Amino acid sequence: MSEITLAKSYSPSEHEPSILARWQAAGCFHAEAKSAGEPYAIFIPPPNVTAALHLGHALNNTLQDILIRVARMRGMNALWVPGTDHAGIATQSVVEKRLALQGKRRTDFTRETFVAKVQEWKDEYEAVILSQLRSMGASCDEARTRFTMDPVCTAAVREAFFRLFQDGLIERGKRIVNWDPVSQTALADDEVEMEEVDGFFWYLRYPLEDGSGHITVATTRPETMLGDTAVGINPRDPRAAALRGKSVRLPIVGRVIPIVEDDYVVMPAAMGGDPADAKAEFATGFLKVTPAHDANDFEIGRRHALEAINVLAPDGSISDRHGWSDVSAHAKQFVGLSREDARTAIVAWFKAQGLLESVKPYRHGVGHSYRSHVPVEPYLSDQWYVRVTDPRLSASALRSMNPAQFDGTQVSSQGGARGGDGELTFFPARYAKTFQHWHEGIRDWCISRQLWWGHRIPVWSRIVDSSAPPSASQWTARGAAEMRRTLPDGRIEIFVCIPESLDATLIPALVESGFTQDADVLDTWFSSALWPMSTLGWPNPARFAMDGMLETFNPSAVLSTAREIITLWVSRMVMFNRYFLNGRLPFRHVFIHCVVQDGFGQKMSKSLGNGVDPRDIIATHGSDAMRFVLTQISTATQDVRLPVDVLCPFTNETFSPTTITTPAGQVVAAPIQSCPTDPTRKMVTAFGASTGAVTATTEMPLARNSSARFDIGRNFATKLWNASRFALAQLGTTATPAHDVVPIALADRWILSRFTRTVQRIEESLAQYQFNPIAEALYEFVWRDFCDWYLEAIKPTVKSDPVQQAVLRAVMDGILRIMHPVMPFVTEVLWTAVQSVPAMSVRGLDLPASALATQARWPVPSTALNDGQAIAAFERVQALVVAIRNIRGERKVNDRRRIVLHALPEIMRIIDEAGGIVETLAGLERVEVVASNRPADAVGFSFAGCELFVSALAEALDVDAERTRLEAIIADRSRAVGGFEGKLSNPGYLAKAKPEVVEQTRRMLSEAQADLAAGRRALELLASSV
């Protein structure tokens, strides 16, 4: 027996802290470039420092931890780099919201003071996140923790920006951007969310300048008409010829604008437009062209050399100070109105003037800021762009795709193949399409953000008079990169980008020469895109004592992330890593995990109060339980629903809350719930708290969310705990360790075979990033095979059988190893106990000892252990035992009552071969060879086509119950016989089905027939005996 005694049940909160301390003390999650083993790296998708980690993070981190722990156990040089992301807009807006509660705004502070406030927030949440990772058991290399704005990552951002600038891949452009008038910053295309909005089409009349009538334009944004600089018509429109060369006088403003002909303009269906085009239905054939406020109009403006007149201020109000100079007296009244008010006012004006032809309701998608959730304004502004449309970036990303996953014919690389080409593989494969289509339709990436929190753009600029341009070489000669552009007024704007190493010398010189630094910061994804490089010290690992890290751990093995990240992040990492590291990929595999939704298929969110906090689950169920269940629900085909329950703060019981439906149609927990055992006591739900409708008090406290789904994990940990406790009690501590034990008993050979197959199944699933089958395989093996069958089978023999003890010890040890990556805490606690028992090795199962389970070797069972005959034999035993138990169950035989089995010699052989386990498992007093006359009180049943009897079930035979039972069997078997006969009488089946399939059907038919005959005979005997 082990010297370590285990408590009666596993208490996670009691053990988790000490296990964490042991791991930390052992430093076993730290990796070095020079360590032994094949490198295996994973970079954590750095969570935003805006908030604590949610269940989606817990899921992703659990899966990554499983991968990294298995790799480590396999002897690989496993590195898992943790870290956090500064999340520019998100973090800044969280802090701004907080300040707003105190009645303050960002601009009430200096930039430095404000950034310091954000920094405080960041420090707080970074600490929370890192502690959460620890408590989830994430085996990250904490010493290598990075933050996207720390000096190491900043160095990478500076280098990347400088090189892209120098290589002509960064440009300054006045283009239409997605403008968030609340955050007052530009947004990238993928930061804009489309929302369906009920709007209108307003049909506005614009008089022709020559007084010969009017044309009508259709618009959903009438307020932008103040900036119209043309009206477009399709050259194929029958009306075009008559209008050629004419102009219209823009109402309100009085501006005379040309009618231009452009193919882009959709013709109304009546005029020959494509009826399938939804636009043709609403179009008039005349398009108001507002180059400063519409991306498509901007293009039309370029084609026809139109002026772009910006009539909006950055906050979205009508303004005459941002490029609008021909403000008429009529137009003055609209200046200063918000865009919403301006819309109403302008429509009213048109109506009053009789120029509003009609209004039609129209439901359409409108872009909203993913941060402030207000409609995004297409806005003409100067921004920095990365030219990701350049083949050096986007085409390179496409070439990296695994050809087997490429849709269509992959363009071969120009100038010869490079490392990394064709090496990027997606799991599940369907997501490769998202990646491909994104790059095929990619547009230049706007990287400047009008924020204070982020990487400041390292560009200094100055506008000079064109008559006296300074010499070009001044800054480039000193190591900087330079770019110029001519402004509309003829002056020249000079941009100088400097590398970080020259900051000290060049910044003062630039300032002295009248240059000022760009006020903006970079898009957060710019620094995130460098994550697999920056965390390893690129461009100069030695500078940060990370020699060799980049070469060893980049490319990493796999990136594990969510769907939407394919375009936001995966794409950019691939482009940058390949660009800066000569074609090398940041990772070879991309694994996309499923999304955890609430029980109604809705995304978990703070505002709906339908999220489950991983900290709560760890507190109530333990980290292992959470991890197991998250692994179990990680399926590849669909997102998973996790019904969210409420944890009663009075009784700690979990219950399904009553729900309400919000006006938006979402199903949420009602704000107030009653305690299920004492309905007089009430509590506030997370939804109630988030809407602010109710406030939690001591009498009516806030109830936490939970989910009964996690009970499975807790129960499983307890099961493993008790199985170990039992196993330890069976093992002798004084026995001389025997070596290379060869098991003989059927149960032993069977459990070793099952173990071997389980390891194999786990490895196959892992290779495909299929996590749910791993959880299923573990559950089935540990609970069903090991606990339900093996431990029960060996109970009478193990104490006196040293060979069986060796097998039990080895399988127990093996179980802890294969369970460890999924449930690291409980296995680590049990590891110490199991390791304290002298090892008796089993041939073919090498399990080297180690101080910690975390450091143990992944088992590599010999294929010789996989004994197909033992499996088949044991399965027969199981079927026989189940058949006997079935009768016991139906007859309600007390579990303790021992009964007698009467069997034919051929069944006796199976029972004998099993070595007593049938007797044990079926609760048999003895087995007798069936005589010609069956025992008087016997109950017949059939097994494998043979007729068997059990007797001594009770003091007297219940004839009625027996008749009912037999009739049910006869009905069931008749149906089966009919089915098989039907198949076998089909000539097509016999001719075309595979012979082994036909053979199997024949065998099953004969068994069913035998069973049927046995049942009928038993029924006859029953009738004659009464």
Added chain:
RNA sequence: GGGCGCUUAGCUCAGCUGGCUAGAGCACUGCCCUUACAUGGCAGGUGUCACAGGUUCGAAUCCUGUAGCGCUCACCA
């Protein structure tokens, strides 16, 4: 509108390249507090595999179409 998924037991989900009488967990019913475990054991009931066609000896599985749901991209004429 384009693309990608999903629809299997009351609930949550597995069922890959077609072939045992379609499975698991939870929930439910009955019997067991048997010295590992009641967070447990044994047994049990539960399905027109969304619908309609097609291919095939044979379809939950492959093909086509329909409906519903979800995600995603595009679209503010």
